[in-house]
Amino acid sequence: MSRPAKGPLVGLRIVEFVGLGPAPFAAMQFADMGADVIRIARPGAEAAPPDPICGRGRSTVEVDLKNPDEAEMVRRLIDEADALIEGFRPGVMERLGLGPDALLGRNPRLVYGRMTGWGQTGPLAPHAGHDINYIAISGALAAIGTAERPLPPLNLVGDFGGGSMFLIAGMxxxxxxAQRTGEGQVVDCAICDGAIQLMAMMHDMAAAGWWRPGRASNLLDGAAPHYGAYECxxxxxxxxxxxxxxxxxLFRKAIGLEEDAHALRADPRNWAALRERIAARIRTRPRAEWLALLExxxxxxxxxxxxxxxxxxxHLAARKSFVELDGLMQPAPAPRFSxxxxxxxxxxxxxxxxxDALSKWGGRSA
Structure with a gap:
């Protein structure tokens, strides 16, 4: 028997159409915060890649949306929902008769969340892409990596930072x-838009003259000797x-650097030399010793x-930042609510x- 939901979003009903990456992750966050999320999946289809973690906390219903009777039952389910999440290319939901015009006509308070890479409009909207493409045009990829070439930062900046988190905030x-006006709306969440938003501080720094062109040239992009990773x-x-x-x-004294290190770090022209001095010191002890001294x-x-x-x-163990569920160690719900x-x-x-899903939700829209 499943445990009752807890959290600030208990009572919120969301229909999720199973898709890739950022849409399921957003739905996971809603479910973690207590929302009742029902996933609509194609019969026999499995998530690719499998998502035993990003798929947690929800009830999955297998539906053949090309079957008119089953599609109508899904529409009736959405009539009872507060929100919908889909992550298909523009036009797919419309061709299934499940576009926002049709559904908002039946359920005017519905919040219709659309998660795509390029957005619902613009020259690239109908085309395929992945995280690396969306952050490439945003300016983010060009700022990440070595001096020689950009390096994709996993898919954290695009899919999940620029995508899922902005979809959650927008919805x-x-x-x-909708709670105040009774009127729902479409939330058009494009990963490329969100990735640009995540670059706001870098635009601030550039406007102030604190951001130099080129990777590995700035305080936060790997150039500064006092902001980076060192091998022990x-x-x-x-x-x-x-x-x-x-x-x-504190750091300088602990690792035994001379006092002129302050002067060296103040001038980017000396960063390479200071980095070598720090690296040489860090290489003299194993990690455990440095952590005992500095962490x-x-x-x-x-x-x-x-x-x-x-x-x-x-630290993470004390905060219970990881949990075990279905035999898998995974991130615990976040953030924390008092x-x-x-x-x-x-x-x-x-x-x-x-x-059963329709029976579970039935009657609220009547």
Whole structure:
């Protein structure tokens, strides 16, 4: 028997059409915060790649949307919903008779969340793409990597940062508006738009003359010796980030750098030389020794951990930042709420029949 939902979004009903990456992740966040999310999936279809974690907390219904009777049952389900999430190319939902005009005509308060890479309009809207393409045109990819070439930052900046998180924020804003006005709307979330928003601080820095063209040329892009990763004697890495002078002073003294390090770090022309001096010092001890000396201080030093190591880190363990569900170690619901706390463990996924889903939600729109 599934556990009752907990969290600030208990009572919110969302229909999710199963898709890729950022749309399921957004739906996972809603479910983690207590929303009742029903996933619509094609019969026999499995997520590619499989999503036992990003698919958690929801009930899945297999539906043949080309079957008129089943499609009408889905429309009736959406009549009872507060919101919808879909991540298909523009026009797909319209061809299925499930576009926003049709559904908002039946359920005027519906918030219709659309997650795409290029958005619903513009010359590239009908074309395929992936995270690397969306962040390439946003200016983000050009700023990330080595001096020689850009490096994709996993798909965190585009799919999940510029995509999922902006879809969640947009839908919550639209739900607030619908609650006050009774009128729903379409939320057109394009990953390329969100990735541009994530570059806002870099645009600020450029406007102030603090951002130089070219990768590995700036404070936060790998150029600064006091903001980067260093290899220890055992081959493990630590992350070093004492940007403020008082924090750098703690770091400098702890690793045995001379006092002229402050003057060297103040001039980007000396960064390469200072980086070599820091690297030489860090290579003299294994990571555990540096962490014992620096981690619990304001020197801004942390271990660079892989996913398994992260789950075992004492700080994250104390906060219960990882949970085990269905035999898988995975990220715990976040953020934390004081008055309406979420479930300490994420809810598992379930499978139900379409008729049962409709019965479960039935009657509210009458």
């Amino acid at each position: 919550l804003a639209a739900l607030w508006s 004697a055992d081959g493990a890495f630590i992350a070093v980030g004492p940007i403020e002078p008082q924090f750098f002073e 619990h201080s304001d020197a801004c030093v942390s271990p660079v951990l892989d996913m398994k190591e992260a789950a075992e880190h004492p 008055a309406t706390p979420t479930e300490a463990r994420a809810r598992p996924r379930t499978t139900i029949a379409l008729a």
